[in-house]
Amino acid sequence: MSPRQTLTSLIVGLVLPSMAAVAAGKCERLVVTGSPDAPPYLWRDPQDPKHLMGANADLLKEAATQMGVKVELLFAGKRSQALEEVRSGRMDLLADTPLNTGELESLDFIHPPIAQNEIMVWTRVGHAQPFNSLAELSGHAGAMSEKTRVTPTFENTIKEHLTLAKQPNLTQAFQQLMLGQAEFVLAGRYAGLALTQTLGMSKDLQAQPLPVDTPGLYLALSFNSACNDPWLRGQLAKKMTELAASGRSSEAVARNLELWKAQLQQPASTPNQ
Template identity: 30%
Template sequence: MSARPTSPAPLSRAWQQHRRWLCLLAGLWLGGSSGAWAEPAVCKTLVASGNPQYPPYLWRDPADESRLVGANADLMQRLAQELGVTIEMRYVGPWGRVQEEAKAGRIDLIAGAFWTQPRTEYMDYFTPAFHQTRSVIWVNAKSRLVYRQWSDLVGQQGVTVINNSFGEAFDRYARQALKITQVASLEQAIQMLQRGRADYLIYEDSPGQAFLAKLDIQGVRMLTPAVANEALHLTLAHKSPCNTGELRGRIARALHKLAGANPLPELLDKNIQLWRLHSPNVK
């Protein structure tokens, strides 16, 4: 199969159709002279993406901004070794665009997504989840907001990054009872908090701390308890031409094997250090 384009732009419809024809022709060839339909040949290259503002899990490679690096990217390379395929960690845009690309089948995998009912309509989730995360409330250091439970946020103006999820239960409560503005990037959300245009920010703890350190921001603090504790999953797009029963089974078996080794704590420690090296503002 020919290599995918290296541009960070969304993968073209022409390329997607080309892959589908290759898989179809492979299936016809495997069917032999009897004309029977066979499952498409196994894809040898999978394109994965994820939230590019998610250090130490994922961020854009400063040396090649068409690529994503981080703990999740490293985990994908270990998965690729188990599967005997190539997994390309591609930057395709902000988190909202990543999900749109998965819906359209222009990327195969998302390396890190929370489970929500709407997302199951366009991608398959693999178990076990490869990590557990904490989503928390961030406020201006001068804020008097006291947070102990979700209802403490009623009447306050929140902000988060577009298309973020904090688990099915909190997402449902937020739609019904809270005022939360969605913006394109975490940096923009932090600026809104600093300027008093939002009373609180909802985001995960480790990525939030990493970005505050990079931007050298001292006047923002994290509140406890966590809003939600959610599992981080690998997903496979329904419309990916590589999505076959055979591949799903292989990925599931490989993830179970990797889960036994529990490599993510080591990968997170390594990538926290890499993020600091890539971030000159970090003290």
């Protein structure tokens, strides 16, 4: 064998194993979880309780199909349990988590967010007091569902400046508002729209024009996931950027809002938000 052939064989011998390692490292299946009670973004499928459905599920599946990766969205319990499953690496990815600096030591957050949730001030129709800013809410009794997630900065603002009663769910918060036990409710735009319509409150309650907080909902990949590699992180970030620019996120939210409303109106269903 000539020196040139020997060198070529050596290069091929070095390159092929590394290419095989890259191919073997490509993730083929992602096990995903998230909040079971955050419609229209993510919630437990009433027809298949082992799985989650929602706008984030649809968007992630669309992105994964384009990447050649299979995705399964599984119910893992309440939010804290879902977080622990991903932290530990038993599941790979969270599909709807707010950016939390305390989790940066265990999770890779994919930017930009897969969706954004507008937190609105809801009041009774004809409410005389203008609630167009946080300053105008100070000193007035409000309510909020424990399940409503806000940014850390806004959470601190609530604690320092607002009088806010946390309720087990949004239904009870809106009932307080209807009964005059609260002057306002802080709730997501879409969850509020669906629930007021479903509960027959849409003529009595309204959202003020501007959101007071806009938390992003992120994909977060576990440090302990066997799928966590530069290729996957880069592909997910690319797909999230494309989704944000395409308007597909808004379409998915609108579609799943209607799905959730239809489920709430079924006799066997009860609002869980």
